[in-house]
Amino acid sequence: EEIAIFEARKLNIPIVAVVDTNGDPEDIDHPIPGNDDAVRAIELFTSKIADAIIEGKKDKMEKELLEAKKEEEVSPEEEAAPEEEVVPPEEGQATPSEEQAPSPSKSSEEEKKDSGYAEPEKST
Numbered sequence: 001e002e003i004a005i006f007e008a009r010k011l012n013i014p015i016v017a018v019v020d021t022n023g024d025p026e027d028i029d030h031p032i033p034g035n036d037d038a039v040r041a042i043e044l045f046t047s048k049i050a051d052a053i054i055e056g057k058k059d060k061m062e063k064e065l066l067e068a069k070k071e072e073e074v075s076p077e078e079e080a081a082p083e084e085e086v087v088p089p090e091e092g093q094a095t096p097s098e099e100q101a102p103s104p105s106k107s108s109e110e111e112k113k114d115s116g117y118a119e120p121e122k123s124t
Helices: 002-010 039-080 096-100 107-116
Strands: 014-019 032-033
Touching: 014 039
Parallel strands: 014 032
Antiparallel strands: none
């Protein structure tokens, strides 16, 4: 028992233990007073601890489901009205419409050449 306590302390694991009159509760983080020699007592302790774990997991799952449902209700509203932030361009920078607009001085053939576009050769 002392080795287990030492190893748990070394790894920073909280210690939960059944402690009776011949044990020292000072080394235990969460002592459970009881008879650690009786099988029935150990079965009682382990079943109660297991039930508490199951109930805690169930409560956590229910909480996560409620949060997921709330997020689903909010998501369709956000998708229906997306907000776009409008940032004015800094001086000297072209606006997006100026960048996308074709240059009026170039023909469509010149634009194809500048972009690296090459028409596929026709096979005969």
